[in-house]
Structure formats: C-alpha cells, structure tokens
Amino acid sequence: xxxxxxxxxxxxxxxxxxxxxxxxxxxxxxxxxxxxxxxxxxxxxxxxxxxxxxxxxxxxxxxxxxxxxxxxxxxxxxxxxxxxxxxxxxxxxxxxxxxxxxxxxxxxxxxxxxxxxxxxxxxxxxxxxxxxxxxxxxxxxxxxxxxxxxxxxxxxxxxxxxxxxxxxxxxxxxxxxxxxxxxxxxxxxxxxxxxxxxxxxxxxxx
Amino acid sequence: xxxxxxxxxxxxxxxxxxxxxxxxxxxxxxxxxxxxxxxxxxxxxxxxxxxxxxxxxxxxxxxxxxxxxxxxxxxxxxxxxxxxxxxxxxxxxxxxxxxxxxxxxxxxxxxxxxxxxxxxxxxxxxxxxxxxxxxxxxxxxxxxxxxxxxxxxxxxxxxxxxxxxxxxxxxxxxxxxxxxxxxxxxxxxxxxxxxxxxxxxxxxxx
Numbered sequence: 001x002x003x004x005x006x007x008x009x010x011x012x013x014x015x016x017x018x019x020x021x022x023x024x025x026x027x028x029x030x031x032x033x034x035x036x037x038x039x040x041x042x043x044x045x046x047x048x049x050x051x052x053x054x055x056x057x058x059x060x061x062x063x064x065x066x067x068x069x070x071x072x073x074x075x076x077x078x079x080x081x082x083x084x085x086x087x088x089x090x091x092x093x094x095x096x097x098x099x100x101x102x103x104x105x106x107x108x109x110x111x112x113x114x115x116x117x118x119x120x121x122x123x124x125x126x127x128x129x130x131x132x133x134x135x136x137x138x139x140x141x142x143x144x145x146x147x148x149x150x151x152x153x154x155x156x157x158x159x160x161x162x163x164x165x166x167x168x169x170x171x172x173x174x175x176x177x178x179x180x181x182x183x184x185x186x187x188x189x190x191x192x193x194x195x196x197x198x199x200x201x202x203x204x205x206x
Numbered sequence: 207x208x209x210x211x212x213x214x215x216x217x218x219x220x221x222x223x224x225x226x227x228x229x230x231x232x233x234x235x236x237x238x239x240x241x242x243x244x245x246x247x248x249x250x251x252x253x254x255x256x257x258x259x260x261x262x263x264x265x266x267x268x269x270x271x272x273x274x275x276x277x278x279x280x281x282x283x284x285x286x287x288x289x290x291x292x293x294x295x296x297x298x299x300x301x302x303x304x305x306x307x308x309x310x311x312x313x314x315x316x317x318x319x320x321x322x323x324x325x326x327x328x329x330x331x332x333x334x335x336x337x338x339x340x341x342x343x344x345x346x347x348x349x350x351x352x353x354x355x356x357x358x359x360x361x362x363x364x365x366x367x368x369x370x371x372x373x374x375x376x377x378x379x380x381x382x383x384x385x386x387x388x389x390x391x392x393x394x395x396x397x398x399x400x401x402x403x404x405x406x407x408x409x410x411x412x
Contacts, residue, residue, distance in 0.1 A: 120393075121395065123398065123401070123402070126405075127405050127408055153405060153406050156402045156405060156406070157402060157406060159395055159399065159402050160395065160399065162395050163394070163395055164393040164394060164395055165393060165395050165397070165398035165401075165402075176389070177390075179386070180385070180387075180389035180393070181389075181390040181393055183382070183383055183386035183387075183390075184370065184386045184387040184389075184390035187326075187370040187371060187372055187383055187386070188369070188370060188371075189327070189366070189368050189369055189370055189371050191371070192327075192329065192365060192371035193365065193366065195329070195371075196329070196362045196363060196365050199332075199359060199362060200359050200362070200363060202333055
C-alpha cells in the first residue's frame with residue numbers, strides 16, 4: 001500500500017542531544033530524508049548545495065518569506081536560516097518520511113504552518129544530567145549555566161504542544177522509541193480507510 | 207519513570223491470523239501480560255485456573271455480569287466467555303501492559319467499557335489471501351466461504367472504531383508494527399506532563 005510520507009519534527013532544549021540522536025537515527029533508518037535548511041550565510045569548505053543547505057542571497061530569502069515558502073525562519077548572527085516548504089512537500093509526496101531537527105521555538109512555528117506533522121520532544125533523563133551536558137566543557141560561567149537551565153525548563157513546559165516525548169537516557173533506546181513512533185504513525189487507522197473501502201468495493205463487484 | 211500499563215486490544219476478522227501473531231508477540235515481548243478470560247465451560251486436561259482461564263460456575267458468571275465485572279462477555283455453544291475487568295485493572299496498576307486478543311464484536315464491547323484502551327485491527331494483505339486462509343483445510347463449502355468472506359468485509363468496515371491498523375503480511379513485520387505501537391503509546395506527551403512539572407518544581411525550589 002503506497003502511503004504519503006510523514007514529517008517528523010524532533011525538538012527539545014539545548015543540550016538534550018538532538019544532534020547526536022539524529023546522527024544515530026540516520027544510521028539506523030537510512031530510508032528517512034533529513035530536511036535541508038535554506039540560509040543566507042556563505043557556504044563553508046566542502047558544503048554542497050541542496051545537501052548541507054540551500055544557499056540563498058538575502059533578496060532570495062526575503063522573497064521566500066514573502067511567498068510563504070518557509071515552514072519557519074529565524075535570523076541568527078546576521079544570517080537567515082529557514083525550512084523550505086517545497087523540499088518537505090515534494091519528499092512527502094514521493095512517499096518518504098522527512099525528519100526536521102529544530103529548536104523549540106522553531107518547532108512551534110512549524111506547528112502553525114504544518115499542523116499535520118508529528119512533534120517529538122526530546123527530554124533529558126534528569127535536570128542534573130541536563131546541567132552536566134550544558135556545563136559540558138567547563139568554560140561557561142555559573143550565570144550562563146543558570147540562564148540556560150531556566151530556558152530549558154521553560155521550554156520543557158512547551159511539551160504540551162507536542163505529540164510525543166522521548167527521554168534521551170540512552171542513545172539506542174531513544175532511537176528505538178523514535179523509530180517506533182514513526183512506524184506507529186504509519187499504522188494510524190485513518191491511513192487504511194481507503195484500503196478497506198477498496199476491499200469492500202472488490203467483494204461487492206464479485 | 208513509573209507508568210501505568212496500557213491495555214492493547216488486538217482484533218480483526220476470522221482467518222486474519224490473530225492467534226499466530228499473538229503467539230509470536232509473546233515470544234518477542236515476554237514482559238507483556240495476556241488477558242485471561244473467565245468461562246463456564248469445564249476445564250480440559252492440563253488447563254490451569256488463572257493461567258488458561260478463570261473457571262466459573264454459571265451462577266458466579268451471571269453474578270459477574272450483574273456486578274459489571276466483565277469488560278465484555280458472550281455465550282458460545284451453551285457456555286459463557288468473558289474478560290474480567292479486575293485482572294486487567296490490577297495488571298495495569300502494577301505498570302504492566304495487557305494484550306487482549308478478541309474478535310471484532312467483542313472488541314467493540316470492550317471499547318464501550320474501557321475506551322482508554324489501544325485498539326489495533328489486524329488486516330489481511332489482500333482479500334485473496336484472506337479467502338485462502340479461510341478456505342484453509344479445504345473442508346468448507348462455497349456457501350460457508352462466501353458467508354465468512356462477507357462477514358470479514360463487514361467487520362473490516364468497523365476499522366473506523368479502531369486506533370491502528372496492522373497488515374498481517376509477514377509475521378515478523380506485523381509483530382514489529384504492534385511492538386512499535388505499544389512503545390509509541392508509552393511515549394504520548396500526556397504521560398510525561400507530571401515528569402516535566404516535577405522538573406519545573408525542582409528548579410524553582412533550587
């Protein structure tokens with residue numbers, strides 16, 4: 001049975017390990033396509049157009065904003081970054097799932113523009129664990145750590161806007177949970193109604 | 207994080223392979239508890255009370271019906287069969303998931319009495335495949351096969367009352383889908399709201 005692909009939005013507070021989980025998931029589910037962002041920043045050595053980013057001029061990017069061609073966008077240190085809707089739409093129409101890894105505020109913008117996506121929130125195993133991950137290299141001041149922890153806790157309160165939560169206690173377990181969520185979403189009853197209606201028509205004609 | 211267990215109701219038309227899938231799932235997910243039915247029929251050689259069935263007298267069973275102690279029940283060739291609510295409730299409260307394998311009409315009764323259960327419908331890969339499975343040993347008349355096929359197609363139209371559909375094309379794939387549904391349901395955001403609220407309280411007190 002041919003199905004449309006699903007957009008899975010993977011989000012969570014800074015330090016929770018979104019990138020690590022995504023890399024591990026890529027290896028385990030090579031059939032999934034990762035959303036490619038558009039940006040106005042200069043390509044770095046080795047970066048490939050359409051693979052790492054869609055590189056745009058400032059004018060092109062502003063035109064995309066005006067045409068509502070982005071699922072979300074933000075400006076960061078003088079450059080635009082955003083998620084082109086077209087790439088996602090075309091991939092889903094081809095029957096492939098797309099994963100979009102994004103911070104919490106961006107995910108909420110995607111939800112407004114693409115409410116049918118599956119929103120997954122990555123949670124730390126505990127606040128202590130998150131603090132350790134944020135403290136990381138030990139180069140941050142106590143003030144910065146406190147601010148980041150407060151932001152993380154505020155963001156965790158936005159869990160209510162998400163469909164699923166996955167605790168990132170262990171990378172294999174977290175990947176297995178995300179994979180399960182994707183498979184389960186493909187098994188939702190609504191997706192099978194045409195299949196069953198088709199069977200009914202077949203037997204009535206027989 | 208300690209969670210309540212989930213009741214998973216696995217159903218589908220006769221011939222679709224519910225029993226085979228359940229047996230395979232048991233081997234793959236030994237942590238899941240299978241619902242034990244109550245019955246008024248006599249125990250057979252080797253059957254153990256509380257393992258194969260809860261054996262009841264007709265009076266005891268009728269008393270359970272009157273007390274609303276069954277999630278569903280039916281009479282079949284002069285004997286009562288039913289699903290005791292108490293066994294399910296106690297197992298879920300202990301944090302274990304319960305699987306209930308049941309035909310379609312029984313599942314709809316369970317839905318009335320236990321709407322928070324997860325309802326999974328097992329579908330045949332095709333009508334031809336279902337016909338082959340129903341024809342089976344080749345001892346059935348054409349009339350009986352036609353009737354069963356019509357019942358199966360009518361039952362498949364009741365898919366709209368279920369949460370998920372799983373095509374039983376290959377036993378390993380079907381088991382993996384059901385396992386994924388169970389894991390995904392444990393990741394539903396609602397189940398994590400207390401966890402997040404707890405974190406917020408911790409940091410505010412700090």
